[in-house]
Amino acid sequence: MESGAVVIPPYVGRPLRLAPFRALRLQPRRVGDPASARLFARPYRSVADRLAQWESRGHLHRDDQPAVYLHEYTAGGLTVRGLVGALDISHRASGPADRAVLPHEGIHPVQADELADRMTALCLNPAPILLVHRAPPDLRVLVEEVVAGVPLDDFVDRSDQRHRLWAVREPDRVERIDAALASSQALIADGHHRYAAYLRMQRRSPGPATDQGLAMLVDQEDTPLFLGPIHRVLLGTTLDDLGTAAEAVGAGFDLVDRAAAVQALGPSTLAVGDGRRWASIKLQLPPGRAAVEALHEEIVPSLARGPQKVEYHHSVEATLARLRRDAVAVLMPAPDVDLVHAIAAADRLLPEKATSFQPKPSVGVLIRSLRDE
Structure with missing residues (x-):
């Protein structure tokens, strides 16, 4: 959006x-x-x-x-x-x-x-x-x-x-x-x-x-x-492009296996992969800022190319099923309700499909x- x-x-x-x-x-x-x-x-x-x-x-x-x-x-x-x-x-x-x-x-x-x-x-x-x-x-x-x-x-x-x-x-x-x-x-x-x-x-x-x-x-x-995450598939970009963009904004980018990337997923850590390789992105988040904000307001604008489209999925399985050539899955951490409230109270908008209340x-x-x- x-x-x-x-x-x-x-x-x-x-x-x-x-x-x-x-x-x-x-x-x-x-x-x-x-x-x-x-x-x-x-x-x-x-x-x-x-x-x-x-x-x-x-x-x-x-x-x-x-x-x-x-x-x-x-x-x-x-x-x-x-x-x-x-x-x-x-x-x-x-x-x-x-x-x-x-x-x-x-x-x-x-x-x-x-x-x-x-x-x-x-x-x-x-x-x-x-x-x-x-x-x-x-x-x-x-x-x-x-x-x-x-x-x-x-x-x-x-x-x-x-x-x-x-x-x-x-x-x-x-x-x-x-x-x-x-x-x-x-x-x-x-x-x-x-x-x-x-x-x-x-x-x-x-x-x-x-x-x-x-x-x-x-x-x-x-x-x-229950407040769960909504994962992303970035179409028209690559894992290398995402790593370069992450490092350009001061985030850590470490190539790891899929299990390690998923295990490291947390409030300030994203798991990203293209189906063949996986990495963890460690965000430098100030207090009161959500991971989804850093992804869409800092990392995505810094990409050398793409994304041509962003897809949204509620499960890891559905996200990985949509991977294809020139596409990267971004597994998101679940947001915190109090953090979402604080962001709204501060007159900030979260990116599209940032929360999934169920x-x-x-x-x-x-x-x-x-x-x-």
Whole structure:
């Protein structure tokens, strides 16, 4: 992603607030079904009719009363729990100390426009964006109280995710959530473009429906999302070129075997190879700087040629499978959540696909209709 091709979305101001909303919920056997995901595909104008049809057939439930929901899902042995509500995006931050939501990646304006057009045509927020924070003690106590109660729903979906859902409707509990979140600051884990689309919709037509956007707020201290690396394949360059570029910016470059390169992988060390030879790149990182920043802002610009293209892969196996002539694999260390937060708080953007927060919930558990506002 070229730096000139992205922008930082505007900052939403405090207080951080998740308002109650009337959820649409797909019938459990339709959650996690690829056919359900296609419900939100083009043509958008027919989605309202399809949803009405599904509701009449019992495939879609519309809650009678608004609520802030507690959604717990388990996938691949990891359990994540978060509050889901209508995120207040109606006011902008007055300064750095007033920011409620921190993006850490830039967005492509055209893509944000397309998503805003799509959600406007759908009259829906089809799925919540994912936010992470360190919850204050009062909020953790409240969550424990809610979890001790009987769930609104408890099921395993078509993709083998288990979901438990509670509705928080009691006025005193909603007020406690508001009070606990007022001074909080959340980091966007997934959904940068949807977040930017929310803001575009709000600017185009301010009002009750667009002054909010669906969000799930996860306590990274309680049930953390796993933050994994996203590896790279640099096409159109060579291992020798990469070594020369690394040394030009003061990084160490040592040819080793593959096992040694992978074993040395760490917060300031990259493992690189072309399928025949391997090396470790030891970065000289100052405090508060991530390895992915040094790669894309220092080493890549110093290459004698290329890359013609950068590919991104979530596993080492998939990365190595894409190696070919004039291509180099760059195995990345997993970033640290607190470091990502600090970078975002310092108004820096991480390069494209720098983070991979997992697991994400299946689509269809909680949907927000803009028609209900």
